[in-house]
Amino acid sequence: MTDFSAPTPILRSFSEEAARAFYVDFLGFDVLFEHRFDATAPLYLGLRRGACDVHLSEHHGDATPGSAIRIHVDDVDELCAKLNAKAYPKARPGVTQQPWGNREMTVLDPAGNRLTFWTPID
Numbered sequence: 001m002t003d004f005s006a007p008t009p010i011l012r013s014f015s016e017e018a019a020r021a022f023y024v025d026f027l028g029f030d031v032l033f034e035h036r037f038d039a040t041a042p043l044y045l046g047l048r049r050g051a052c053d054v055h056l057s058e059h060h061g062d063a064t065p066g067s068a069i070r071i072h073v074d075d076v077d078e079l080c081a082k083l084n085a086k087a088y089p090k091a092r093p094g095v096t097q098q099p100w101g102n103r104e105m106t107v108l109d110p111a112g113n114r115l116t117f118w119t120p121i122d
Contacts, residue, residue: 006051011113012063013056016043018110023047026088027107027115029054068114076119080105097121 013019023029024047032046032053042058052071057063073079080095093105104118 006053008053008055009067009069010055010057010063011067011069011109012065012111013043013045013058013109014065014111016045016058019045019056022088022090022109023054023056026083026086026091066112066114068116070116070118073117073119076103076105076117079117083107 024031027049029047029049029052032048034046035044036042042060043056044059044062045056047054047056054069077095080093083091083093090110091107093107095103095105097103101121102118103121104116106114106116108114
């Protein structure tokens with residue numbers, strides 16, 4: 001039987017400049033690739049940080065704004081502190097201890113997509 005690998009979410013994006021500021025400058029993702037069918041076409045952007053891949057699409061119909069993804073991290077408190085040290089003007093995340101056994105931090109991207117970073121409580 002063939003095993004599955006981790007899925008790659010596709011999130012809607014509306015502004016290349018805002019998306020790069022959020023995902024690359026703030027969250028620390030690297031750009032894997034970018035594609036346009038021509039110079040005036042919408043951007044399709046592949047990003048990676050560690051083992052986490054995310055694709056952003058400006059194409060109508062590829063994804064719905066306001067989607068949500070969950071990303072497991074080794075230490076959500078450390079990530080939160082590092083992000084807040086960057087003084088990104090559009091987010092000041094905090095960590096919440098959830099009753100279901102996780103510590104979680106949620107940030108909204110420029111298109112209103114919700115990214116929740118989480119670490120299980122030992």
